[in-house]
Amino acid sequence: MILLKYVMSSLPVYFLSCGWGSEDNRKITSIKWDSICVPKDEGGLGVRRLGAFNLSLLEKWFGGC
Numbered sequence: 001m002i003l004l005k006y007v008m009s010s011l012p013v014y015f016l017s018c019g020w021g022s023e024d025n026r027k028i029t030s031i032k033w034d035s036i037c038v039p040k041d042e043g044g045l046g047v048r049r050l051g052a053f054n055l056s057l058l059e060k061w062f063g064g065c
Contacts, residue, residue, distance in 0.1 A: 012047050
């Protein structure tokens with residue numbers, strides 16, 4: 001579980017830090033988290049909102065008890 005949490009939290013940071021900017025112009029590009037979480041077919045990156053995903057799984061697992 002710890003490994004899963006570590007990987008899931010670091011993947012967005014890794015993908016957002018790769019490939020943005022050119023060799024001539026190395027500057028950090030900022031982007032709103034809301035636009036990253038937009039589905040791919042709507043122009044976003046398709047990253048899940050982990051907080052909402054976690055709550056939905058908890059509701060699924062413990063909601064029927």
